[in-house]
Amino acid sequence: MPTYIVTGANRGLGLEFVRQIAKDTSNTIIATARSSSTDLADVKKVASKTTHFLTCDTGSLDSIKSFVSEVKSQFSGSKIDYLINNAGINTVPEQTALSIYPSDLDEQIRVNVIGPAKTTQFLLEANLLSDSVRIVNMSSGLGSMAVSLSITPRKCATYSISKAALCALSVQQSGEVREKLKGAIVVAMDPGWVKTRMGGEGAVLEPEESIGGMLKCVHGVEEGSNGKFFTYTGEEVPW
Numbered sequence: 745m746p747t748y749i750v751t752g753a754n755r756g757l758g759l760e761f762v763r764q765i766a767k768d769t770s771n772t773i774i775a776t777a778r779s780s781s782t783d784l785a786d787v788k789k790v791a792s793k794t795t796h797f798l799t800c801d802t803g804s805l806d807s808i809k810s811f812v813s814e815v816k817s818q819f820s821g822s823k824i825d826y827l828i829n830n831a832g833i834n835t836v837p838e839q840t841a842l843s844i845y846p847s848d849l850d851e852q853i854r855v856n857v858i859g860p861a862k863t864t865q866f867l868l869e870a871n872l873l874s875d876s877v878r879i880v881n882m883s884s885g886l887g888s889m890a891v892s893l894s895i896t897p898r899k900c901a902t903y904s905i906s907k908a909a910l911c912a913l914s915v916q917q918s919g920e921v922r923e924k925l926k927g928a929i930v931v932a933m934d935p936g937w938v939k940t941r942m943g944g945e946g947a948v949l950e951p952e953e954s955i956g957g958m959l960k961c962v963h964g965v966e967e968g969s970n971g972k973f974f975t976y977t978g979e980e981v982p983w
């Protein structure tokens with residue numbers, strides 16, 4: 745029965761992933777949160793008996809390494825079938841291309857790009873990913889240069905740059921991961937504009953619709969999907 749890792753599972757889209765995946769009690773879920781003091785009350789309400797909670801600060805290499813060691817010791821013998829690199833930040837949406845603070849861009853890159861890169865790398869090196877693992881890197885419409893070009897004025901410069909880098913990482917991983925795991929598929933995804941703390945007031949989609957669509961897409965990916973970028977509706981997004 746499949747095993748899922750969902751990062752940033754305490755709230756927002758991560759929590760909704762857990763809620764929907766937990767409906768099938770044959771699924772094992774490893775749900776992660778930034779720290780041992782993170783409030784897990786909401787996600788525990790929707791979790792199944794086969795949901796396990798671990799700490800992983802995706803902005804810290806030490807924390808990602810400890811998390812992978814913990815997965816190895818607690819789940820030895822099972823492999824991860826779905827890795828959902830969901831945790832992400834958009835802390836300075838007001839910054840434009842003409843007002844980027846280097847430390848803020850560093851932080852978005854550390855959490856939004858290096859986090860998914862190292863989570864994937866360390867799990868693979870620990871031999872914890874299944875040969876046909878599905879890896880979902882949670883990007884954004886703003887990670888598409890074609891979409892950004894169509895938005896005037898441009899939006900969320902540091903976030904957009906980090907999510908475009910995450911798309912590029914997905915393309916790189918789709919080659920490198922498959923060198924090691926012959927049936928692996930790596931995709932970047934755009935969940936749409938969803939009502940979460942990050943999505944904010946104007947968001948149009950309910951988490952249920954976004955994540956329902958994403959899971960349908962992820963469960964339906966095939967050989968030719970490797971290295972592509974999809975919306976929650978399963979349509980391909982132009983880079």
Ligand SMILES: NC(=O)c1ccc[n+]([C@@H]2O[C@H](COP(=O)([O-])OP(=O)(O)OC[C@H]3O[C@@H](n4cnc5c(N)ncnc54)[C@H](OP(=O)(O)O)[C@@H]3O)[C@@H](O)[C@H]2O)c1
Binds near residue numbers: 751779831935940
């Ligand atoms: N909502 C949207 O409209 C939208 C649109 C496009 C893309 N996305 C992407 O979808 C993903 C989820 O977004 P969301 O709307 O659910 O955002 P959210 O409501 O702000 O939730 C973000 C989640 O990521 C976690 N997180 C952030 N930094 C972390 C770190 N360093 N270590 C571990 N966990 C960390 C948060 O944990 P804490 O509670 O500890 O902060 C929280 O669980 C993100 O990657 C986001 O960029 C969202």
